[in-house]
Each structure stands twice: as C-alpha cells, then as structure tokens.
Amino acid sequence: MPSEPLSVVSEAPVPPLTRPQLAEARRVRAVELFEQGRSDAEVARMVGIHPESVRRWKRMWEEGGAQALRRRPATGRPPKLDDAQVEAVRAALEQGAQAHGFEADLWTLERAGVVIERLTGVTLARASVWRLLTGRLGWSLQRPKRRAVERDDSEIARWVAQEWPRIKKGQ
Structure with missing residues (x-):
C-alpha cells in the first residue's frame, strides 16, 4: 500500500499539557469508556487510575453528567494584584x-x-x-557575572596569544 507523502506544517510549538489538563483528559477518557459500558476495573486499567477513583468519578458522572468531571477554577485567596x-x-x-x-x-x-x-x-x-x-510575569533568576570593572578583554587576548606561549616555552 503506497504511503502518502508527509507535509510539513510550520506552526507555533504546542505547549505541553499542565497537570490539571492531563487529569481532566483522563476523566474525559473515563467518561467515554463509561458510555461504552466498560466495567470500572477495565476503565481503571485503561486510564491508569486506582479503581476507587474510577468509582468516585462514575458516581459524579451519574449524578452530574460529563460536566461534573470538568476542571473547576482553582479556589483560594484571590491575588492581591489584579x-x-x-x-x-x-x-x-x-x-x-x-x-x-x-x-x-x-x-x-x-x-x-x-x-x-x-x-x-x-x-x-x-x-x-x-x-x-x-x-x-514569567521572569527568571539572573545572576550578574562577577568580573572586575577594570577588566580589559583586548589586553587579556593579547597576553594569551603572546605572553602565555613565551612563558610556556620556558618550562
């Protein structure tokens, strides 16, 4: 069977899923499996979650539908700065x-x-x-390089190129 040539699409890289997004994706997959009539043990094995969690998810799904297993906004104190x-x-x-x-x-x-x-x-x-x-803000820790204010890079380069070989020959 001939294979189709692959086309390269240049798109911006897709960022990896966050942990909450991965957890929601597992719950959504579990709902799909519940709807197929799979057993709790089967769903637990396929999704890679403890069977007790699957039973809890199933109860939530039966009471509130698939929406009950969707991610909710993080709770807690609101940030001090808007x-x-x-x-x-x-x-x-x-x-x-x-x-x-x-x-x-x-x-x-x-x-x-x-x-x-x-x-x-x-x-x-x-x-x-x-x-x-x-x-x-997405900033990261930056440490300044510790170097002397009086540093003269051209003099250092000259010394390495001329003086150091002369000194090394004398050994």
Missing part, C-alpha cells in the same frame, strides 16, 4: 532599577517589592514578590 496592576508593575520593572532611584541597575526582591508598593500601595512579602516575578 491584571492591570501586574501589567503596570511589569512596565515599571522593565524600565530598570536606576529609573526608580536605585544606584545599580539590578533588581532584588526587596527592590521590586518597594516599586510594587509605590505603584499599587500593596505590600508584598518577599515570597509573594518572587511568585509574582516568576509566575505571573
């Missing part, structure tokens, strides 16, 4: 630390917290500033 405030913080932090009166253009959690408080009036703990920067 989306507009987070975008204002992003814009302010992207200006750099010196634009906000700090001597060096280096962000620390304390400095970011000060700017957040100035902008929004909300005081965040260091851990909350970290979660805001890494979670909602």
Whole structure:
C-alpha cells in the first residue's frame, strides 16, 4: 500500500499539557469508556487510575453528567494584584532599577517589592514578590557575572596569544 507523502506544517510549538489538563483528559477518557459500558476495573486499567477513583468519578458522572468531571477554577485567596496592576508593575520593572532611584541597575526582591508598593500601595512579602516575578510575569533568576570593572578583554587576548606561549616555552 503506497504511503502518502508527509507535509510539513510550520506552526507555533504546542505547549505541553499542565497537570490539571492531563487529569481532566483522563476523566474525559473515563467518561467515554463509561458510555461504552466498560466495567470500572477495565476503565481503571485503561486510564491508569486506582479503581476507587474510577468509582468516585462514575458516581459524579451519574449524578452530574460529563460536566461534573470538568476542571473547576482553582479556589483560594484571590491575588492581591489584579491584571492591570501586574501589567503596570511589569512596565515599571522593565524600565530598570536606576529609573526608580536605585544606584545599580539590578533588581532584588526587596527592590521590586518597594516599586510594587509605590505603584499599587500593596505590600508584598518577599515570597509573594518572587511568585509574582516568576509566575505571573514569567521572569527568571539572573545572576550578574562577577568580573572586575577594570577588566580589559583586548589586553587579556593579547597576553594569551603572546605572553602565555613565551612563558610556556620556558618550562
């Protein structure tokens, strides 16, 4: 049987599913199997979940339909900063630390917290500033390279090319 040629479609890469999305996909698959009349043990084996979880899912499905097994929004305390405030913080932090009166253009959690408080009036703990920067803003930890201000790369290159071979010959 001749195979069809594969066509390459250039699309943006699809991000991997999150854990909640994977869990929901398992529950949806379980619903499909329930509707096919499969036994609880069979569904548990096919979905890769403990049979007790399958029995619980089946009860939920029988009482509320497939919608009862859909993901629900995360509960818990709402964030202290709304989306507009987070975008204002992003814009302010992207200006750099010196634009906000700090001597060096280096962000620390304390400095970011000060700017957040100035902008929004909300005081965040260091851990909350970290979660805001890494979670909602997508920033990552960056450490500055430790090198001398007086460093002269051209002089270093000259030394490596000329002086080092001369010294090495003398050994």
